[in-house]
Amino acid sequence: MELLQPEVLEKISALNLRAKIIVKGFLTGLHESPYHGFSLEFKQHRPYYQGDPISKINWKLYARTERFYLKKYQAETNLSAFLLLDKSNSMDFGENISKFHYARTLAASLAYLLLHQNDSVGLVLFDSKIESFIPPRSRMNHLKYLLATLSKSKPSGKTSIKDVVFELQPLVKKRSLFILFSDLLETPEEVTKTIGIMKAKKHEVIVFHILDREELNFSFRKEALFRDMEDSKTLLVDPKSVKRLYRDKFNQFLSKYKTDFAAKRIDYSQVVTDTSYDKTLVKYLEKRKRLS
């Protein structure tokens, strides 16, 4: 699982290769296949191996061939997922890996995983407005298109989830799963209200709140001129003197999201950019199981 550490993976430049390594590595570590139980459409037979459940043996085929075979089923799904990636300037923050890089790799990995499960995957890149909209498709060819779009994207602009959601509504008619990757640097009430509207329209939403360790700790030492990455305002700050106040306010900000999303039954995860990708993917799968 060391390979799934963000610092290690960041050395691989090709996004598709990164996504593949994450998903394959991640699946290898699981004891139970996540594919099971979604569909019953027969795909092919496979030989029985010691340890397979006896109940799954095709006895009719055994009668004909006197060999043990198990039936394999192809998953069948009508899940349509949208990966909503915040590409605002604030996502460009991070010493080793920026929040944007982390979110982009995570989104690519999820796209890879979803398409391998025959789910339809679409992509929305946004700041205060939608920059790219790719409708969901379930073909594997679609992955290349998604990854190419993700690779080309660069952080810019200011976040406005409310505007984006309103812009997105006419484009999404089918009930869908929205997976949002953002640092959510907006008023929590406004964001939760907007996401709540999506939920009310029977969409499922998973929110990955992307955070950098430095944002949490605020462990700067020397006084410096701090510049807001989104509105370019500057402020002379002595980190030591404001550290406690900052941490209190930031924790309040995070708690607010946590309680508000929980109240609206929206899946919300805080993801720090030094967390390995597999842990984040597990959170998605838990949600996916519930959906199935």
Place this chain on the structure above:
Amino acid sequence: MSFPEFFFLFPLIVVPIIIHLLSKKKLKKIDFPSLLFVFKSEVRLIRWFRLKDLLLLILRVALLVSLILTAANLRIPFSFFDVAETLILDKSPSMENIGIKDKNVFDVPVHSGIPQFLPYLEKCPTGILITDAQKNGFTEILRQREKFPGIRIKKIAFPEGNLGILSAKSGPCFEDGKNNIIFEILNEYKEDKKTRLTLKSEGKIVMKENRIFKEGETELNLELFLEKGLHQLSLELEDEKGFDFDNKYYFVLNVQPRKKIHIISKNYPARLIAALNPIHFEVTLTENISDMKGGLFIACDVGERELSNLLRNNRPGIICLGGDENTSVSNKIPDRVSTVVGEYFFSGSYNLSFLNGIPINYNCFITAGEPLVYFKSGNPFINKIENHLILPVSPETNDLSLHPVFIPLLFDLINLLSGETFNRNILLDEPIIIRSSFSPTIINPEGGEYKMDAVSGNVYIFRKTKTCGFYRITDGMATKGLVAVNTNPSESKLESLSDEEINYIFGKIGLNNGASFFLFIVLMCFVLSVFIERGT
């Protein structure tokens, strides 16, 4: 003592100012996702930053200034730390002289409680030595200086000045004649000074007289009539009230009997006869060496035929070669001027260093014998063949005989041929070096006997000249020579204490050593600057 020369470092204080001005422009910029959570402390921070920068600048400048003042050891008018500093006091008799306000120079520091520091000298090897720097009483303290390099030595001058004997000079001394001794005097008096002179020989007073030294007079000429033999003499100076200046000067005179000198000359020996003063020598003009009865000869302008004749006989003599032809011990060369070099001691007592740098015209190159003195070119100037001394010049025809060194040279050469004697004057701690055919023993002024160490061949050395006085050289039986040992005259020329230092020692102004105070300031500035920079 302060070292104001360190003040040249003061321009360095512009360095922190420049760094301050530069760093002001180079405030680090950090891009941060959102300033929603940090905006409230802005105004307070800016004020604090400005104050902090200013404080740091002041502390750094103060640190540098204090460092410079520490190095300069600037005096301060209060006592910050009790600095362990020892005062060492010269307690020789000369310190009894009446000094400031009817107190003598010894009493002033004594009554200030200074002697209590003396037992701590070993523990505290820094201090100030108070002395009148009179020679003999000062010697032991000077020797201690090597053990305590941190001690500053200063002289408290007498109010009227100082008086002492620095050195003595004399030519060869002979019996039945007037011998002149010239003394070099240290005379700091600004007016005529009445003194008493006491001359002692073998501890007995041979002369006592009053003498007035005029301002600026630095020479004393004594005329002595002495019997033949080695004399241990000392001259003491006292002021009219009987005050001892601590100044006893030791010297040795070797008074010789009148010798017979036979001059063998073809030409005109007037110069030579004039040089050999009839008061000191019995001079005879001789044509044939076989006619000589006793004494030694000086043969001038010797050619080949005469040379072999002279060398064959065993009478001692000085042979001055002529330049007309080659001889068995010389090669004729065109007339050449060369400079005499080398400080050559031979027979232990004769030092021909007075010949150094003298240009002499010579006309042959000596090829035989043991060279004693050389020309700068490396050619020998004086060679010894058995009991004959060979010179490549003739006093009759060469300009050497016009030179001031000629008479001392001639006298020394005669002494050398007359037999071994060792009488010299040296300074304290200077080794006695002699060349001797026997293994000599030294007897120091206290009567201690020491075998001299052989350095090489017949050269012997004795290094323990730790006491002033007379050192006897013996062959185990009889005294063969004397060496008078005196203190270094430069000791009497020590720098006097400045007014500031006198005030410091005697507490008039009470300026204290500021180095520790400024060092404390340096440390405080450093700690504060680190605290402000990191701790806040």
